[in-house]
Amino acid sequence: MSGTHRKATGVETIGMTMRFGAFTALDDVSIKVPAGSFHALLGENGAGKSTLVKCMMGFYHPTSGDMLVDGRQVEIASPRDASALGLGMVYQHFTLVPSLTGAENLVISREKVPGVIDWRKERTALGQFMERMPFKLPLDVKVAELAAGEKQKLEIIKQLYLGRNFLVLDEPTSVLTPGEAQEVLGLVRGMTKAGDLTVLMISHKFHEVTAFADDITVLRKGRLTGTGKVSDLTHKAMAAMMIGDQPIAALDSRAAPKPDAEIVLKVKALKAPDRTGLKSIDIADLGVRSGEIVGIAGISGNGQKEFLEVLAGQRARDQGEVMVRGAAYAATRTEARALNVRLIPEEPLKNACAPRMTVAENIAFRTFDVDGNGKPVSWISAGAIKSFSARLVEQFKVKTASLSSPIASLSGGNVQRAVLARELTGEVDLLIVSNPCFGLDFSAVAEIRARIMKARNAGAAVLLMSEDLDELLELSDRILVMSDGALVYETPIAQASVQTIGEHMAGHH
Amino acid sequence: METTDIGLWGVPLAMLGGAIRVSTPFIFVSLGEAITERSGRINLGLEGTLVFGAMSAYAVAVMTGSPWPGLLAAALAGLCFGLFHGWICKFPKVNDIAIGIALMLFGTGLAFFFGKPFIQPSAPDLPAIAFGAWSDIPQVQAALNVNVLFLIGAALAVFLWWAFRNTRIGLIVRVVGDSADAARAMGLNPNTVRLLATGVGGALAGIGGAYLSLYYPGSWTERISSGQGLMAVALVIFARWNPLGCFAAALLFGGAGALGPALQSVGVTQGYYLFYAAPYILTLIIMIATSSPSRTLAGAPGELSITK
Numbered sequence: 001m002s003g004t005h006r007k008a009t010g011v012e013t014i015g016m017t018m019r020f021g022a023f024t025a026l027d028d029v030s031i032k033v034p035a036g037s038f039h040a041l042l043g044e045n046g047a048g049k050s051t052l053v054k055c056m057m058g059f060y061h062p063t064s065g066d067m068l069v070d071g072r073q074v075e076i077a078s079p080r081d082a083s084a085l086g087l088g089m090v091y092q093h094f095t096l097v098p099s100l101t102g103a104e105n106l107v108i109s110r111e112k113v114p115g116v117i118d119w120r121k122e123r124t125a126l127g128q129f130m131e132r133m134p135f136k137l138p139l140d141v142k143v144a145e146l147a148a149g150e151k152q153k154l155e156i157i158k159q160l161y162l163g164r165n166f167l168v169l170d171e172p173t174s175v176l177t178p179g180e181a182q183e184v185l186g187l188v189r190g191m192t193k194a195g196d197l198t199v200l201m202i203s204h205k206f207h208e209v210t211a212f213a214d215d216i217t218v219l220r221k222g223r224l225t226g227t228g229k230v231s232d233l234t235h236k237a238m239a240a241m242m243i244g245d246q247p248i249a250a251l252d253s254r255a256a257p258k259p260d261a262e263i264v265l266k267v268k269a270l271k272a273p274d275r276t277g278l279k280s281i282d283i284a285d286l287g288v289r290s291g292e293i294v295g296i297a298g299i300s301g302n303g304q305k306e307f308l309e310v311l312a313g314q315r316a317r318d319q320g321e322v323m324v325r326g327a328a329y330a331a332t333r334t335e336a337r338a339l340n341v342r343l344i345p346e347e348p349l350k351n352a353c354a355p356r357m358t359v360a361e362n363i364a365f366r367t368f369d370v371d372g373n374g375k376p377v378s379w380i381s382a383g384a385i386k387s388f389s390a391r392l393v394e395q396f397k398v399k400t401a402s403l404s405s406p407i408a409s410l411s412g413g414n415v416q417r418a419v420l421a422r423e424l425t426g427e428v429d430l431l432i433v434s435n436p437c438f439g440l441d442f443s444a445v446a447e448i449r450a451r452i453m454k455a456r457n458a459g460a461a462v463l464l465m466s467e468d469l470d471e472l473l474e475l476s477d478r479i480l481v482m483s484d485g486a487l488v489y490e491t492p493i494a495q496a497s498v499q500t501i502g503e504h505m506a507g508h509h
Numbered sequence: 510m511e512t513t514d515i516g517l518w519g520v521p522l523a524m525l526g527g528a529i530r531v532s533t534p535f536i537f538v539s540l541g542e543a544i545t546e547r548s549g550r551i552n553l554g555l556e557g558t559l560v561f562g563a564m565s566a567y568a569v570a571v572m573t574g575s576p577w578p579g580l581l582a583a584a585l586a587g588l589c590f591g592l593f594h595g596w597i598c599k600f601p602k603v604n605d606i607a608i609g610i611a612l613m614l615f616g617t618g619l620a621f622f623f624g625k626p627f628i629q630p631s632a633p634d635l636p637a638i639a640f641g642a643w644s645d646i647p648q649v650q651a652a653l654n655v656n657v658l659f660l661i662g663a664a665l666a667v668f669l670w671w672a673f674r675n676t677r678i679g680l681i682v683r684v685v686g687d688s689a690d691a692a693r694a695m696g697l698n699p700n701t702v703r704l705l706a707t708g709v710g711g712a713l714a715g716i717g718g719a720y721l722s723l724y725y726p727g728s729w730t731e732r733i734s735s736g737q738g739l740m741a742v743a744l745v746i747f748a749r750w751n752p753l754g755c756f757a758a759a760l761l762f763g764g765a766g767a768l769g770p771a772l773q774s775v776g777v778t779q780g781y782y783l784f785y786a787a788p789y790i791l792t793l794i795i796m797i798a799t800s801s802p803s804r805t806l807a808g809a810p811g812e813l814s815i816t817k
Contacts, residue, residue: 095691
C-alpha cells in the first residue's frame with residue numbers, strides 16, 4: 001500500500017438505476033469523474049446522492065447500469081470489491097473507533113494485520129507515510145480526543161493509507177470550522193491537482209463547490225438534472241438545478257434593532273460541569289434583548305450543548321444566575337410558561353419529542369394540561385388536543401399521514417416543523433434554538449429560518465446556537481464565539497468577518 | 510509445629526492470605542467479563558457459569574481422581590454457556606442482560622440437578638505452592654500458600670492488558686466493543702467477535718468455579734458461590750474495563766471478604782458477622798462513589814447496552 005507512487009483513478013457510471021420496490025431512488029444516472037478531478041455532487045435530501053454513491057461503493061446492487069473504473073467495465077458486488085479497485089468513502093459521520101488511537105485505527109483497518117503488532121515497526125512505517133502526506137496529525141492520541149477537523153483529516157488519511165485513490169467525501173465539512181474546511185479541502189484539492197487522487201464530493205455548500213470543484217453533477221428526485229463545469233455556473237443556476245421551480249420561503253426583512261429594548265435573557269457568572277465532568281463551562285456575562293437574534297458560533301464540543309442544557313433545565317449548574325425578564329429562571333414548566341420561554345433543541349426528534357407518541361400529542365405538549373385561559377385542567381380532552389394540533393399542522397405545513405401517526409414516522413424537516421409549530425405558537429418572549437436546520441433540505445431550511453426571523457421581528461429575544469456559520473451570518477444581529485466553554489469573542493453582524501470568527505472558534509486567540 | 514501467637518498482626522496477615530485465596534475466582538470471572546464487555550456485550554450469566562463450572566470440575570475430578578481434567582471440564586462447560594449466550598444475543602431485539610439473568614438461573618439450577626450425587630464424595634484439590642516455607646510462623650505459611658490458579662490469573666491479567674493493545678485480536682475486540690458500525694466497515698462481523706468473546710469469558714468463569722470447588726472452600730455444595738459471578742460484573746466496571754484493574758479490584762474484594770474470618774480468628778466474637786458483608790458493602794460504596802449523574806463513564810465500551 002505504500003512505496004509505489006499512487007495514481008488517481010477515474011470512475012464513470014452509465015445509466016445507473018436503483019429501485020426499492022415501486023420506488024425509484026435513482027433513475028438512469030450517468031456521471032463521469034475523470035482521474036485527478038474534483039467533482040461535486042449536489043442535490044437536496046432524498047435526491048438520490050447517497051443511493052448513487054452507495055451503488056458505486058458496492059453497498060447497494062443497482063437494478064441496472066454499469067460502472068467503469070479507468071475505462072474498464074467492472075462488477076462491484078461488495079464494498080470489498082470497491083476497495084480492491086481503490087475506491088474509498090469518507091462518511092459524514094465518523095467511522096473511526098473513538099477509544100483507539102489514530103495509529104491503532106489505521107493499523108487495524110488494514111486488510112492484513114499481523115497477529116502480534118510490532119508497534120515500533122508500525123510507528124516507523126506510519127511516520128514515513130505521514131511525511132508524504134500534506135496533513136499533520138498526532139497519531140498517538142485517542143480519536144475521541146481529536147477535534148472534528150482532525151478526525152476528518154484522519155478519515156481521509158485512513159483512506160489514503162489503505163491505498164484508495166478515488167474518494168467519495170460525503171458532506172466532509174459539515175462539522176468543521178470554516179478555517180478547517182478550507183484547509184482540509186485545500187489539501188485534498190492539492191492532491192487531485194498533483195494527479196494522486198480523484199474526489200467525488202457530496203455537498204450543499206455552494207461556496208465550497210465554487211472554490212474547490214472542477215465539475216458538478218446535480219440530482220433531483222433521483223434524476224440527473226444538470227451537469228457542467230463549475231466555472232460556467234452561477235450559484236443561482238446551481239440552486240435552480242437542485243430545487244427546480246419550487247417556491248422558496250423568503251426571509252422577512254430585518255426590523256430595525258432597538259438598542260434600548262428590554263434585556264430578556266441575562267446570564268451571569270454561570271458555571272456548570274461539561275459532560276466529561278473534567279472541564280466546566282463558564283459564561284461570564286450574556287444578555288439577549290427583545291427583538292434581536294444573538295448567534296453563538298463554535299465547533300461542536302466546546303460547551304454549547306452543555307450551555308443549552310443548563311438553559312433548558314437538563315443540566316445542573318454549579319453557580320451563577322440565569323434571569324429571564326428580571327426573574328430567576330430554573331427552567332421549570334411553570335416558569336417557562338409564565339415567562340414565555342420556548343426551546344428548540346438540536347436533533348428535535350431525540351431532544352424535543354416523544355418519538356412513539358402521536359404528532360397531535362407531541363404538538364400539544366406545552367398546552368395539553370391548561371385551558372384557554374392558562375388555568376390547569378383536571379380532565380384532558382383528546383378532542384381539544386386534536387383540534388389544536390390540526391390547526392397548527394395546517395398553519396406550519398407539517399406533512400403527516402395523519403394526526404395520530406407516531407412523530408418518529410415523519411421526515412426530519414416535518415419533525416422540525418412540528419416542533420416549531422409547538423414552540424412558536426402563542427406569545428414568545430425568549431426563544432432558544434440550537435442547530436435548527438441540521439440535515440434538512442433547501443426549502444425546509446429557508447422556511448425554518450424565515451420562521452425564526454419572524455419571531456424576532458415580533459419581539460422575541462432569540463438565542464441561536466449553530467455550527468453552521470452561514471446560518472448565523474444570515475440570521476444574527478450579534479455573533480458570539482464559544483470556545484473551550486467560554487464566550488471568547490463578540491461582534492455585531494455588520495462587522496462580522498468569517499476569518500476572525502473562524503480563528504476564535506479554533507481557539508487561536 | 511506449635512502455634513505462635515502473633516496478636517493483632519494476624520488480621521492483616523489473614524487478610525493478605527484471604528485476599529489471595531478468595532480473590533482467585535473474582536480474578537477469573539472479572540477477566541472473562543472484561544473480555545466480553547470489551548466486545549460490547551454484558552454477560553450476567555457468569556454467576557450460573559461459575560456454579561456449573563464448580564460442579565462439573567468437582568464431578569470430573571471425583572470420577573478421574575485428578576483435578577486437572579476437572580479444570581478442563583469446567584472451562585469447557587463455561588465455554589458452552591458463553592457460546593450459548595453469545596448465540597442467543599445475536600438475534601435482533603434480544604437483550605443481553607435479560608438473557609444473562611435467565612442463564613444465571615439456568616446454570617445454577619442445572620448444576621444443582623447434576624451435582625446432587627457429588628455432594629458426599631471428596632475430590633482431589635488443585636495444587637498450591639508454599640511460598641511461606643521460609644517462615645516458622647504457621648500464620649505466615651498459611652497466608653503464603655498460593656494456589657497455581659492465582660498465579661495463572663495474575664499472568665493472564667498482564668497478558669490481556671498487553672494483548673488489548675498489541676495483538677490483532679485485542680484490537681478487533683476493542684473495535685467491535687466501541688463501534689459496531691466501524692467494525693462492519695472493516696468487514697468484521699460484530700456478532701461473531703462477540704460470540705467468541707462471550708465464549709472465552711464463559712470459559713474463564715468456569716475456571717473460576719473450578720477453583721471454588723477444587724481448592725477453596727474445596728468441596729461441592731449448593732451454597733458454593735456467594736454471588737462472586739455477579740459481583741465480578743460490578744468489579745469490571747469499577748476497574749474501568751482494564752484487566753490490571755480487574756486484578757487489583759479482585760484482590761481488594763478478596764481482602765474485604767477475608768475480613769470477617771480474620772477477625773474471628775483473632776478472637777473477635779461479636780459483630781464479626783457484619784464484616785462478612787464487607788464485600789457487598791464495598792460493592793455498593795464503590796458503585797455509588799464512582800457514579801455521577803452528569804458524567805459518562807470514562808473508558809466504557811461504546812456498544813454496551815448499559816452505556817449506550
